Amino acid sequence: MSVSQNLPNLAIGHSLARLLKILAAGVLMTLVCAAIALNWFQIKTLTPFQITVCYVGLALFGFVTLRTLWTLLFARAPVVFITRVGIRDTRIADDTIAWRSVRDISVWQFRNQKIVVLKLDPLVADRFDVGFLKRIISMMNQAIGAEGVLINPSGLTMDGETLLETCKQYWKAGRLAYSGRAPVEPEPVS
Numbered sequence: 804m805s806v807s808q809n810l811p812n813l814a815i816g817h818s819l820a821r822l823l824k825i826l827a828a829g830v831l832m833t834l835v836c837a838a839i840a841l842n843w844f845q846i847k848t849l850t851p852f853q854i855t856v857c858y859v860g861l862a863l864f865g866f867v868t869l870r871t872l873w874t875l876l877f878a879r880a881p882v883v884f885i886t887r888v889g890i891r892d893t894r895i896a897d898d899t900i901a902w903r904s905v906r907d908i909s910v911w912q913f914r915n916q917k918i919v920v921l922k923l924d925p926l927v928a929d930r931f932d933v934g935f936l937k938r939i940i941s942m943m944n945q946a947i948g949a950e951g952v953l954i955n956p957s958g959l960t961m962d963g964e965t966l967l968e969t970c971k972q973y974w975k976a977g978r979l980a981y982s983g984r985a986p987v988e989p990e991p992v993s
Contacts, residue, residue, distance in 0.1 A: 810976055813969065814881035818960045822875045825958055829868030836860035874958065883959065883966075885973055890921070892954050898930065900952065902977030910967050911949040917963025919954040919970055928952070 840857035842849060884891045889901040900921060907922040928951070954970070956963045 810887055810973060812887075813883075813885040815883040815885070815959050815961050815966075816881040817874060817878055817958055819875070821960075822871060822958050826868065826871045826875060829864055829871055832864040833861060833868050836864055871958070883954065883961075885969060887973065887977055889977070890954070890970065890973070892952075894955075895952065896930075900927070902974050905974055907951075908967070908970050908974055909951075910963065911953070912963075916957060917967065918949065918956070919963065919967050920949050920951040921954065921970075922951040 836857045838844065839846075839849070840854055840861050842854075882893045884893075884899075886899075887902075889899040889904075891897070891899040900923065904924045904927040905921050906924060909920045909922070911918045911920050954966065956966045959966075961969070
């Protein structure tokens with residue numbers, strides 16, 4: 804039995820504790836932005852630029868807070884699936900990314916949060932950049948140095964370091980299983 808056959812299929816869902824932390828941070832940031840934007844404390848030295856930034860922050864953090872609340876209330880199914888064949892993150896796309904199309908797995912770190920970055924073959928990567936919003940997000944990710952498909956573990960039951968190690972283990976096993984097959988030799992022409 805090969806190593807890849809010993810690996811179980813994993814289904815990773817949302818963590819209640821982590822989602823509650825994200826919700827609390829979102830509510831706090833929404834309230835801070837609302838307090839400054841609406842000038843609840845009657846601050847006289849606010850510039851129009853600061854007020855505009857706080858309105859943008861109010862909209863952004865309000866959206867994140869509502870989305871986290873929605874996830875907390877209604878998302879019960881797992882969202883990341885890791886198998887011997889590949890990885891699927893339903894937050895990104897419904898397609899499974901085959902391990903043989905992953906060129907490299909790395910981590911992109913922002914402060915304390917680690918995000919797994921999958922560097923894909925160019926033809927496969929084009930499938931995940933379909934749509935205007937996804938292309939904009941992809942360009943923003945490239946601008947900050949995270950080039951590839953991002954698997955974000957925030958709010959999940961598995962942290963970034965464990966997700967990275969798990970992906971590398973399955974990637975190596977999947978590539979070994981794929982490359983372990985005997986190549987088909989063409990028959991000589993006589």
